[in-house]
Amino acid sequence: MRVAATLLLATFASPLVQPIPLPSLPLHMQHDAVKETSESVAALNAVLEAAPQHESFVMVITQKKVKFASVSDVVAPWGLGVFEVAADGQDAVMTQAQLYQLVNQASRLRQVSWSVTVLVVSDDPAFLAAFAEWSLKGRLLVWSTRLLVLTRLPLHRLTHIRTTLAMTNSMLIIPTPSSTVRYSMYVEVPYTGEEGRPVQVGTWTAQQGLTTTSQLPFFPEKFEKLANRPQLKVTFVQFPSTVTKTVDDPTSPGGKKTIILDPDIRIFDAIAENMNFTFQINSPADGGWGIELSNGSYNGMVGMLQRKEVDMSLSLFHVIYPRTRVVDFAVPLVIWYIRVIVHRGSPEVHPWGFFLPLTPLVWITLLSSLLVVISVFIVLRKCLLDKTLPRTKIGKIIYCSIRVLLQEDLGVSSVSKWWWWERVLLGVWMMIMMVLSQSYTGNLMSLLAVRYIPMPIQTLQDIVDNPVTLIVPTGTTVARTFLDAKSGMLGKVGDLQKVGRIKSVLLAEYSAYMDTHVRRGTHVISNVDTRSTEMMAQDFSAIGRCDFYHAQEEFSPMVASFAFVKDSPLLPPFNKRVLRVVESGIYYYWQKLYNPNFTTCLTPPKKVVVRTTLGLTNLWDAMEHRRSYRKTEMAERVKFVYLWLEGMSLRSIARQTGASATTVQRWPQDEMKSESGGLQAEIAILLQVTTLLSGNWQATEGRSYNLEAPSHSHICATT
Structure with a gap:
């Protein structure tokens, strides 16, 4: 049998839409087809006119025995395509193969259309289930594509397509035969579980026309503000520079709650609160971001997204073309450059x-x-x-x-x-x-x-010329940038792996290697500029001096953003909020807030002035000079913080206590990260962001923001 497949273009069809000839696809039927009537077309037109879509092309997919004689009456000012499929009782394997070809052709038509509305007419459960499966695999039902399903099957017989209806921009139309045929319109709300039921949003009768029955509009933005506050799964790999804090929380498992003090996490947490969902963190076993394997699959976090084990990523990713084939990315949050961290030499007197x-x-x-x-x-x-x-x-x-x-x-x-x-x-x-x-x-x-501090490594060529080993993070684009390079300066650095001068380590081990190998001067370490700056800032906060510096050369700029499952409906509303955050500049503010010495070691001096006795030993060389620091006593710390909380400026505190301004500044900033104080400012900032995300945002149930008592308010990521 051959398929009766035709493509009709209305009088006002878009000149951009060209007919695509479809092959004949034989397909057997198992059930009676839905008979088209003038009332069915009128009900469909009422829905299309109530929720118009700009320059929308309409595709009708039906079965051969469904006599849709009045299909040309469907409202489609920008064109109408009819895919009529014959179904004559062939086996399930053949049905799957033929539907795959049909959806592939329909997807090609979608790609050349400005916007598309797909109308599926059938009361065959097997046909509807097969169409739902292949339309998702073939990327026909992306969020910008509207789906209308017209069927006489009752709701309890449509459970096999409920997930598809919930996760797509779709509506369900079911006629109820009686003395007067009534057409009921339903919307499937996402993340309601098996016990949830579709929401009836309207009815249509020939006498009364279209009537709305719910606050939800037709084709609602279901993911703009999620109902029922669902818990989504996210994947996350912690950077070694990420600051965390564990606090007591009776409501959390084990009575403990982990607060992640990282700008990426804080932004994600604010957006999650605004979209009304919580999240559970699932980290990959290999601890990697994700690189492509020989069979085309990915490991790490990208692999979890590819296999749909999680909904989105909590970590930022480099946006590169191979990854875009298997996952989708949000709008860029930041631009990263690859930088190299090098140990600064000891101060020494110039020999001449x-x-x-x-x-x-x-x-x-x-x-x-x-x-x-x-x-x-x-x-x-x-x-x-x-x-x-x-x-x-x-x-x-x-x-x-x-x-x-x-x-x-x-x-x-x-x-x-x-x-x-x-x-x-x-x-x-x-x-x-x-x-x-x-x-x-x-x-x-x-x-x-004046003591001179040697900084010999400033470029990639210096890495090649000096006897140092380059450390790269395993399973990341930073590592592949060096290891996959075949020519140029990056190729020369990549060739160092042949002589054992490139070492791959997990990001979790970066801090240990930086404190040992890099500090000894035998290794240099590569990472994205933001994270490497955080590592140097935390080292300065711990020991009080800049022992590391950035090589001047920066290379391989890449945009970084959150990753999502392919064609995720969560992406459009998430993108709107990311754009508002980027425009506000709050991301860079939070970077400096959670890393008090974020910019201290970005431009370390090459000369330092010291007062010491000159002798033969330090005139010609090279005696290591290390400045000593007096430990700030607990009583002094308490006094600094107390005066700061009383509203006194840092300079006034320094004059009153006789300490340096730098010492005074350090402890109030640490108070910002402590469990018992400083959260007032943090909550105020978060409220500013959430206000930015939606004008009249209010704290949802379960969160208490008491600006008068900061010690009782915590904002945290669920871990």
Whole structure:
């Protein structure tokens, strides 16, 4: 049997839509078809007119025995396509294969249309189930595509397509035969479970026309504000720089609750609260972001999304083309660059520091002046004195001129027998050298107090030239950037793996490697700029100095965003909120809030000034200098925080307590992260974000925001 497949274009069909010839697809039927009537078309038109879609092309998919003779009366100003499928009792395997081909052709038509409304007419449960399966696999029913299902089957016989109806932009139309045929319109609400029932949103009769029966509109934005506050599954891999805090919470399992102090998590938590869902974290066993395997599948978090084990990611991903084939990404939240962290050398005195007070040109001029002075002495000696008169010996003149240069005394007896003009010339030379030597002495004392910090690695070429090992994070695009490069500078760095100078480690081990291998100077570590900056800031907070620096060269810019299951209906409403957050700039504010020293080590000085005794050991080298820090006592910390909470500025606290402003600043900022204080500011910021996400947002049930008692309010991610 051959399929009767036709494509009809209305009078006002879009010029962009061209007929696509469909192959003949034989398909057997198991049940009676739904008979088309003029009332059915009128009910469909009423729904389409009540919820118009701009420039929408209508596709009708039906079975051969369903006589849809008045199909041309369907409201479709931008075109109408009819897919009529013959079903003559073929086996299920053939049915699946033929529906796959039909959906593939319909998807091609969807791609060339501005927007599409799909109308499925059937009362065959097997046909509806097969269509639901292949329409999702073939990406026909994306969220922008509207679906209308017209069937005479009762609701209890449609459980096999309820998930499809719930997760797509769809409506269900069921005629109820009686003296007057009534058409009921239903919307399936997502995440209601097996006990939930579709919501009736309207009815239509020939006498009364279309009547709405619910606050929900036709084709509602079901995912804009989720009903029933469902718990979604998210995947997450923690960065080593992520700050967490465990607090007591009787309502959480085990009586403990983990608060993740990370800007990515805080933004996600705010959006989840605004969309009215909670989330459960499921981390991949391998702890990786996800790389493509030889069979086309992915491991790590991308693999969990590909297999639909979770709904979305809590971690940010690099957006790269291979990943876009298996997952969808939200709008970019931030742009990441790959940076290399290097250990800073120990401060040391410049070995040739005594030449630095004067420039090379001044040194040359000084020596030339000495020769000129000696030459003038000799010339005047020959021109002004008669051969019979006593003359000063040339050796004596040279000796005295050099002694003046070296600031040595001459003695009265040495020049008492000189001619007056010789003494005048020598005095002028002495005045010049006195001014110059005073300048040299002052500059030399300043320069000898300066310690130079060597920073030899600034580019990728420096990594190749220096005997260091590069550490890359396992299973991430950062690692693949080096390991997969075949040419250029990245290719040269990638070739280091052949000689064992590239080491892959899990991100969870990054902090340990940074504190040991990188601190010893034998390794350098690569990561995205934001995370590497956080690692350096936390190291500074722990020890009070910048032991690491960023190499100047940054490369491989990539946008980063949250990842979703392919064609997830959660993505459009999530994108709206991410855009508002990005425009507000709150992401970068939170980065600095949760990392008080976030920018401290971004531009570390190459020179440091110290006061110490000069000796042979530190004049030529290289003695390691480490500054000592006095530990702030608990009583002082308490006083700092108390005065800060009383409203006193940090500078005023420093003047009153006699501590430095840096020391005073550190403890109130730590109070912001402590369990007992500082949450007032954090809650205020979160309220600003949620207000930004939706104008009249109010805290939902289960959360208490008491700005007068910050110690009793906690905002946290569910872990």
